[in-house]
Amino acid sequence: MPSHLTLSLDHLRRLENFGHSISAPAYVFRPTHAEQVAHFLREAQERNLRVALRGAGRSYGDPHMASGGVVLDLRRMNRILAWNPDSGEITVEPGVTIERLWQYALEDGWWPAVVPGTMKPTIGGCLAANVHGKNNWLAGTIGEHVTRLRALLPTGEEVALSPDDDLFPALVSSMGTLGVFTEITLRLHRVHSGEVEVGAWAVPHLKQMLDDLDAHKESSDYVVAWLDGTARGKGLGRGQIHVARYLEPGEDWHPARTLALDYQTLPENILFVPKSVLWMFMRPFMNRLGLWGINTAKYLSARTLGNHKTFRQSHAAFNFLLDYVPHWERAYGKGGLIQYQCFVPKENAYEAFREMLETTHRHSLPTYLGVVKRHRPDRFLLSHAVDGFSLAMDFRVTNGNRRRLQDMADVLNRIVLQAGGRFYLAKDATLTPDAWLASLGEDTLRRYFDLKAQLDPHEVLQTDQYRRLFAPLKERLA
Ligand SMILES: Cc1cc2nc3c(=O)[nH]c(=O)nc-3n(C[C@H](O)[C@H](O)[C@H](O)COP(=O)(O)OP(=O)(O)OC[C@H]3O[C@@H](n4cnc5c(N)ncnc54)[C@H](O)[C@@H]3O)c2cc1C
Incomplete structure (x- = not known):
């Protein structure tokens, strides 16, 4: 049987995370069928190679990387x-x-x-x-x-x-x-229409934001808030809420038209600028002053022009706002970005998020983009969700701030853990094994390692994230 895993230079690539802030070399293979995946896994085990699986590489950290190992790109x-x-x-x-x-x-x-x-x-x-x-x-x-x-x-x-x-x-x-x-x-x-009905309004501070998100969840199918991470003092946590609901049969007079793909397509130009190059125009604003200016302008326009508006929007436009500007993450510059997302029970969310936002200001690392959502617990083993709220914060990475970002993330982790919160592996780039263990608990991780021993006894599937967060805990929990 010929070797499938030929570790030649032809297969060597430097892979990145979504935010271009982490990179690692790996031998990349692109199977087309499950049988090929099976061959790769078998050969990797025989040759003691470690393997990471990769989809579109849209995670913010390193769960789709295997430094020096094999990556199976499944696209x-x-x-x-x-x-x-x-x-x-x-x-x-x-x-x-x-x-x-x-x-x-x-x-x-x-x-x-x-x-x-x-x-x-x-x-x-x-x-x-x-x-x-x-x-x-x-x-x-x-x-x-x-x-x-x-x-x-x-x-x-x-x-x-x-x-x-x-x-x-x-x-x-x-x-x-x-x-x-x-x-x-x-x-x-x-769905009975290609559109949802959207409501939008500004909220002057964090308390109002959480109260409004909670209050509107009964009458909405979606709730989400954008949070101005630069605001301080009384305006800490101010932002804009968007709620949306699906349309009932008969509410859309032309469902065939709105359900058509052409109707959903996001516009090619925004303010006459082709959206493919829009990120270049954003780049000069990606600094503390620009960040403050953009957030303040966005909040003020939400309070005036966009306040308490109801309008209809296509499913694609409502759900995939971030896709309006392709490669927007490149606007963050060479160092790229990471995201920090935590999930905190509703009773503790206000205090925890307030303390977290103040922490970002104390470290002079305010978030470039803050998003708050409402969640419920689920039954999945490595679940990130709780009956509460999540706060996602994007941070710019530079050569000079990597250490400070990690120090700040350690402080944020402590706040989340004290509030009984959890973390999300898709968004993680800064978690530590201790914080991971504290959030999930020993029982859950023991069950995970039992399954790992049963399903992957030779530890073939070892992503960089696995090595960073799980592997150090294995011996400890044995
Ligand atoms: C702009 C943006 C917005 C986002 N918004 C949200 C959001 O609102 N909610 C949310 O939950 N997430 C969100 N994400 C995160 C994103 O949805 C997740 O990271 C998702 O896992 C990315 O999928 P991917 O195909 O890019 O997988 P990758 O990032 O390539 O891989 C993710 C994980 O999946 C594993 N994997 C891939 N394929 C397989 C397979 N076939 N079998 C088993 N394991 C596999 C990989 O090993 C890796 O651990 C967002 C990300 C971006 C960039």
Whole structure:
């Protein structure tokens, strides 16, 4: 049998995280079929190589990297295997993107029940992280809409799982460290229009933001808030809330028109500037002064022009706001960016978020973009969610601030843990093993390591994130 894993220069690539702030070399292979993945895993085990799986590389840290090892880029496994326009059930290979998924189903009146804030990720990557949307408190995570899946284990075994199987909640959320999803069946959400009805208003401080998000969750299908990370004092945590609801049958007079793909396409130009180069115009503003100016202008316009407005927006425009400006992350400059996202129970969220925002000011590292969402707990093994709120903060990385960012993240972690909060591996670049252990608890991690020993006894699947967060805990919990 010829070798599949030829570690030649042809396969050597420097891979990056989404924010271009972390990079690592790896031998990259791009399988097209599950059998090829199985060959790669077997050979990696025989030759003592470690493997990371990679979807679209949209995670903010290092869960899709294996420094010096092998990375299986699964984007070529991207066939849609079955579609039932009556039930909204679709079976896909893991490399199908969220973009392809909604574009495939929308004209038949279906929209994915859960989508992240960008349409670029793959379904396999989304299931590994168990992503949430702006409707998490209501719709749960993507894993809650999977009716069946097939996965390849590093032992070579192939498993077919339904949500009732014990392995299901462990594999979903395991960040590519327990097995490889090879086929995923999702149930989509019925929609009667290509639009949602959106409400938007400004909130003057954090307390109001959390109260309003909570109060509107009964009457909305989505709630989310943009937070001005530069505001201090009485305006700490001010921002703008967006809520949205699906339209009922009959509310849209032209559903065939709004459900059409042309109607959903995001505009090519914004203020006459081609959106492909827009990030270059943003770059001069990516400093403390520019950041303050943009956030203040955005808040003031939310308070005046956009206050208490109700309007209709396409599903794509509402859900994928960040995709309006392709490569916006490049505006952060050479050092790139990281995101810090935490999830805090509702009773403690106000105090914790207030302290966290003050911490960012004390460290002179205010967030460039803050987003707050409402969540509910779920049954997945490495779950990030709680009955509460999440705060996501983007930080610019420079050569000079990496150490300070880590120091600040350590302080933020302590605040989150004291508040009974959790972290999210898809957004993590700064967690420590201790913080990870404290957030999930020993029982959960012991169960994880038991499964790891059973499903991947030779530890073939070892991402850089696994090495950073899990591996140091293994001996300790043995
Ligand atoms: C602008 C932006 C907005 C975002 N908004 C949200 C949001 O609102 N909510 C949210 O939850 N997340 C959000 N994310 C995070 C993103 O959805 C997740 O990081 C997602 O996992 C990325 O998918 P990917 O295909 O890029 O996978 P990658 O980032 O390449 O990989 C993610 C993980 O999946 C594993 N993996 C990949 N394929 C497979 C497979 N077939 N089988 C098993 N494991 C696999 C990898 O090993 C890795 O651990 C956002 C990211 C960006 C860049």
